[in-house]
Amino acid sequence: MKTLTSRLRDRRLAQILEPVEAGMEQMRACVSSQLASDHVTVSEMTDHLGSFSGKQLRAALVLLSAHAAGNDHPDLPQVASVIEMIHLATLVHDDVLDGAEVRRRVACVNERWDNQVAVLLGDLLYARAFHLSTTLSSPMVSEVLSQATQRICEGEIIQAGSRRAFEMDVEQYEFIAGAKTATLYRAACELGVAYPAADNPGQVQAMARFGEEVGLAFQIVDDVLDLVGEEEAVGKSVGNDVEDGKVTLPVLATYASANESVRAAIRAAYGDADVGDRRAALRSACDLQAGVDRAMKRAADLVAQANGRLDCLDQGPSKKALSMLGDYVLERKW
Amino acid sequence: MKTLTSRLRDRRLAQILEPVEAGMEQMRACVSSQLASDHVTVSEMTDHLGSFSGKQLRAALVLLSAHAAGNDHPDLPQVASVIEMIHLATLVHDDVLDGAEVRRRVACVNERWDNQVAVLLGDLLYARAFHLSTTLSSPMVSEVLSQATQRICEGEIIQAGSRRAFEMDVEQYEFIAGAKTATLYRAACELGVAYPAADNPGQVQAMARFGEEVGLAFQIVDDVLDLVGEEEAVGKSVGNDVEDGKVTLPVLATYASANESVRAAIRAAYGDADVGDRRAALRSACDLQAGVDRAMKRAADLVAQANGRLDCLDQGPSKKALSMLGDYVLERKW
Numbered sequence: 001m002k003t004l005t006s007r008l009r010d011r012r013l014a015q016i017l018e019p020v021e022a023g024m025e026q027m028r029a030c031v032s033s034q035l036a037s038d039h040v041t042v043s044e045m046t047d048h049l050g051s052f053s054g055k056q057l058r059a060a061l062v063l064l065s066a067h068a069a070g071n072d073h074p075d076l077p078q079v080a081s082v083i084e085m086i087h088l089a090t091l092v093h094d095d096v097l098d099g100a101e102v103r104r105r106v107a108c109v110n111e112r113w114d115n116q117v118a119v120l121l122g123d124l125l126y127a128r129a130f131h132l133s134t135t136l137s138s139p140m141v142s143e144v145l146s147q148a149t150q151r152i153c154e155g156e157i158i159q160a161g162s163r164r165a166f167e168m169d170v171e172q173y174e175f176i177a178g179a180k181t182a183t184l185y186r187a188a189c190e191l192g193v194a195y196p197a198a199d200n201p202g203q204v205q206a207m208a209r210f211g212e213e214v215g216l217a218f219q220i221v222d223d224v225l226d227l228v229g230e231e232e233a234v235g236k237s238v239g240n241d242v243e244d245g246k247v248t249l250p251v252l253a254t255y256a257s258a259n260e261s262v263r264a265a266i267r268a269a270y271g272d273a274d275v276g277d278r279r280a281a282l283r284s285a286c287d288l289q290a291g292v293d294r295a296m297k298r299a300a301d302l303v304a305q306a307n308g309r310l311d312c313l314d315q316g317p318s319k320k321a322l323s324m325l326g327d328y329v330l331e332r333k334w
Numbered sequence: 335m336k337t338l339t340s341r342l343r344d345r346r347l348a349q350i351l352e353p354v355e356a357g358m359e360q361m362r363a364c365v366s367s368q369l370a371s372d373h374v375t376v377s378e379m380t381d382h383l384g385s386f387s388g389k390q391l392r393a394a395l396v397l398l399s400a401h402a403a404g405n406d407h408p409d410l411p412q413v414a415s416v417i418e419m420i421h422l423a424t425l426v427h428d429d430v431l432d433g434a435e436v437r438r439r440v441a442c443v444n445e446r447w448d449n450q451v452a453v454l455l456g457d458l459l460y461a462r463a464f465h466l467s468t469t470l471s472s473p474m475v476s477e478v479l480s481q482a483t484q485r486i487c488e489g490e491i492i493q494a495g496s497r498r499a500f501e502m503d504v505e506q507y508e509f510i511a512g513a514k515t516a517t518l519y520r521a522a523c524e525l526g527v528a529y530p531a532a533d534n535p536g537q538v539q540a541m542a543r544f545g546e547e548v549g550l551a552f553q554i555v556d557d558v559l560d561l562v563g564e565e566e567a568v569g570k571s572v573g574n575d576v577e578d579g580k581v582t583l584p585v586l587a588t589y590a591s592a593n594e595s596v597r598a599a600i601r602a603a604y605g606d607a608d609v610g611d612r613r614a615a616l617r618s619a620c621d622l623q624a625g626v627d628r629a630m631k632r633a634a635d636l637v638a639q640a641n642g643r644l645d646c647l648d649q650g651p652s653k654k655a656l657s658m659l660g661d662y663v664l665e666r667k668w
Contacts, residue, residue: 041495042488096430096453116494119430119453123460124487130464131480139468142476146465153458154376160450161375 009331013055016324019317020063026077027059031084034128045121049088057218057325058188059084064325065192065207068310068318069200075136079195082133082141083188086149089125092118138196148187155179163245164270166255166263170298173249177219178212185215206312210322213306217299218329223248224295225332227279228288234332239279245270249298251282254291262286296330303330343665347389350658353651354397360411361393365418368462379455383422391552391659392522393418398659399526399541402644402652403534409470413529416467416475417522420483423459426452472530482521489513497579498604500589500597504632507583511553512546519549540646544656547640551633552663557582558629559666561613562622568666573613579604583632585616588625596620630664637664 017024035046059080066076095118126149133141159176162168189211194204225234226241227250241248247255247270255266265285268275275281282288303326313319351358369380393414400410429452460483467475493510496502523545528538559568560575561584575582581589581604589600599619602609609615616622637660647653 037488039488039492041492045491093453093457096449115430115449117491119427119456120487120491120494122453123427123456124484124491126457126460127480127483127487130476131484134473134476134480139473139476142464142468142473146461146468149461150458150465153454153461154371154373157379157451157454157458158373158375160454 009328012324012328012331016064016321016328017060019321020060020067023063023067023077023080024056024059027056027063027080027084030078030081030132031088034081034085034132035125042124045117046124049092049121049125056084058087058184061185061188061211061214061322061325062192064318064322065189065211066195067192068313068316068322069193069203069207070314071193071195073195075138076192076195078132078136079141079191080188082129082136082145083184083191085125085129085132086145087184089122089129090152092122092125096122136196140195140197141191144187144191148183151179151183155183159246162247164247164267166247166252166267166270168247168252170249170252173247173252174216177223177249178216181219181222182212182215185218186211203312206309210306210309213302213309214326214329217302217306217326220249220295220299220302221329221332224250224292224299227251228283228292239277242270242278242282249295250288250291252291253294254286254288257290258286300330303327343662346658346662346665350398350655350662351394353655354394354401357397357401357411357414358390358393361390361397361414361418364412364415364466365422368415368419368466376458379451380458383426383455383459390418392421392518395519395522395545395548395656395659396526398652398656399523399545400529401526402647402650402656403527403537403541404648405527405529407529409472410526410529412466412470413475413525414522416463416470416479417518417525419459419463419466420479421518423456423463424486426456426459430456470530474529474531475525478521478525482517485513485517489517493580496581498581498601500581500586500601500604502581502586504583504586507581507586508550511557511583512550515553515556516546516549519552520545537646540643544640544643547636547643548660548663551636551640551660554583554629554633554636555663555666558584558626558633561585562617562626573611576604576612576616582629584622584625584629586625587628588620588622591624592620634664637661 032050035049037043037046062080062083063076066072096115130142130146133145136142155176155178159180162172162176165172186208189207190204193200193207198204223241226238227248229238231238240246242251251266255263258266262285266282269278269282269285306326307323310319310323313322366384369383371377371380396414396417397410400406430449464476464480467479470476489510489512493514496506496510499506520542523541524538527534527541532538557575560572561582563572565572574580576585585600589597592600596619600616603612603616603619640660641657644653644657647656
């Protein structure tokens with residue numbers, strides 16, 4: 001049963017999506033027809049992806065930005081679909097990358113077969129997304145999203161090479177978090193305003209920054225939830241970052257201001273030795289509250305900065321919805 | 335030290351590539367600049383890909399088909415690069431899919447980290463390939479190759495769902511082998527002739543079929559080599575198909591004409607029980623020679639059929655090179 005907080009959040013989301021509900025419906029139909037396949041083996045797998053769909057905030061950003069900027073190009077629901085499909089592909093490949101996820105799937109007969117399917121299915125989603133983008137009347141979506149995908153992959157690769165990097169500075173953390181998450185938020189806002197051809201570069205730039213800042217705030221909150229949230233409240237598994245050696249903003253902030261004995265205890269929680277539940281070990285090794293507060297402060301600052309960008313838009317229901325979105329991102333609870 | 339056969343093959347390949355050597359050089363430079371990265375972690379990985387480059391037959395097919403059809407569009411080396419990069423991406427993801435490969439990498443500190451990198455690096459290659467295709471003057475490459483990539487992924491997914499399918503018919507085998515391998519051969523020939531816009535549909539169709547048939551022949555020979563070749567002669571690890579439960583054409587042919595006790599022995603070699611080297615178990619369970627002969631006969635027939643398609647081209651050095659390519663594919667030795 002849903003809690004009161006969760007029902008309030010659902011209502012908030014419905015309010016945000018309200019101005020573009022018709023476009024969201026078209027987007028969902030488009031994604032679903034794109035996932036269909038004549039081959040039974042393939043369709044069995046793509047059918048399963050329906051459960052991955054989530055809140056579709058990226059698609060909403062395309063449609064809200066477009067609507068707020070007075071852009072009513074008929075391709076926009078398809079543009080939003082391409083972005084959701086690329087997002088879906090990254091989620092499917094995260095299944096392979098995320099050891100915790102694989103470990104939890106104890107019911108699977110053969111872990112390797114599952115990895116195979118996840119890799120191929122992700123590849124298929126990327127290919128379908130790019131193919132859909134080539135059918136649109138402007139090449140802008142293919143251009144922007146093939147570049148965005150590169151940035152996402154580079155961010156993830158750099159993150160994979162930055163395990164247990166406790167001395168990482170905040171810029172480096174934000175570079176990675178921005179690349180892997182803010183990229184699609186930025187592209188969504190940019191394409192919503194600019195598609196099929198940018199005639200107001202100032203507005204496009206402002207909305208790209210809005211997307212970047214909201215996306216980065218989203219990732220910071222996500223990292224905080226993974227660190228101190230409870231699985232039931234967050235709605236997905238938690239503690240994956242510590243298990244995977246990812247040092248996120250709240251941990252970086254805690255580590256930076258800790259003395260050497262606390263630092264050693266933090267490193268041990270992330271270390272080679274088997275300490276059982278790594279997140280629990282980390283939480284008993286140090287007081288994370290100040291680090292969490294600093295991270296949430298940064299996320300709030302980013303949202304405030306983002307909301308300032310909305311001055312480039314005229315008043316209206318979609319501008320209002322966009323200005324609610326940042327707070328929605330900040331208010332995810334644990 | 336190279337054997338006489340291997341040196342003769344190198345000379346044969348050099349002869350085939352000779353008419354398009356300048357374009358191949360441009361293609362190699364283009365791929366290499368596409369793989370470069372400002373990020374050290376990324377460039378360390380992409381540098382490593384140089385060793386994957388192989389014979390670049392797909393790029394050669396773009397350039398030879400173009401040259402033979404009198405197409406000298408300046409984008410062609412880039413078109414060839416996009417195809418090679420997509421091929422490279424599939425190879426990198428094969429690393430994840432191919433359990434044998436992963437098992438052989440005993441030197442790796444952490445198998446999971448390696449899987450991560452392979453998935454992300456493959457994704458990055460796909461994204462760069464698609465991005466390069468969006469910079470070309472015609473959208474044809476983006477369209478053809480995003481569709482080709484879908485077919486490759488679907489073929490691989492269907493193959494993953496067809497493990498130990500001893501009753502599979504030849505059409506189903508060729509559907510899978512065609513999808514995963516012939517697709518890029520077909521696209522290479524098609525784009526070489528048609529880029530930037532098809533003005534001779536009959537010729538484009540004939541060359542697409544040439545590519546499809548040569549590509550399928552290549553895969554059949556590859557499957558034969560994996561079954562009965564020796565690692566040193568083939569130049570890569572063998573026996574992976576039996577390990578992975580893939581029932582290829584020579585095995586299908588053997589199984590179809592075997593009595594029930596031999597069939598049971600074949601199934602046991604592929605079965606759940608640990609039989610050590612599965613390929614060795616299979617080879618002692620049955621006489622594969624007749625099946626190998628039938629598979630090689632099919633490959634030779636495909637090459638003969640393919641060579642007939644070349645009637646659509648005028649005489650010249652590139653047409654001659656294309657007609658040598660099928661024999662080159664058939665003559666891979668074990």
